[in-house]
Amino acid sequence: MLGWEPVSLGRSGDVVRRSPDGSAYAKTSDVADQFDRLRRLASVDFPAPRVLDLDASALSTTLTMSSSDEGGTATFAAGECGSLTASG
Numbered sequence: 001m002l003g004w005e006p007v008s009l010g011r012s013g014d015v016v017r018r019s020p021d022g023s024a025y026a027k028t029s030d031v032a033d034q035f036d037r038l039r040r041l042a043s044v045d046f047p048a049p050r051v052l053d054l055d056a057s058a059l060s061t062t063l064t065m066s067s068s069d070e071g072g073t074a075t076f077a078a079g080e081c082g083s084l085t086a087s088g
Contacts, residue, residue: 003020007025019067027062038065
């Protein structure tokens with residue numbers, strides 16, 4: 001994630017980075033519950049950050065989401081390397 005800036009606000013203790021243009025955030029930790037909540041909110045058109053990517057590796061899981069509460073319905077498809085990618 002070249003050019004992504006660390007975000008030091010918050011109390012979760014998770015590693016959070018902001019994209020260079022400020023349009024997305026990436027959070028590395030145990031994010032499965034957060035992914036499920038965001039996916040559920042999107043399915044009912046509730047304003048919430050949109051999941052852009054979920055990349056799970058043997059060492060960590062990174063959830064990338066929009067910086068705004070775009071909401072809307074998203075569909076999810078299995079991507080390469082065991083990641084889940086939001087589309088639609």
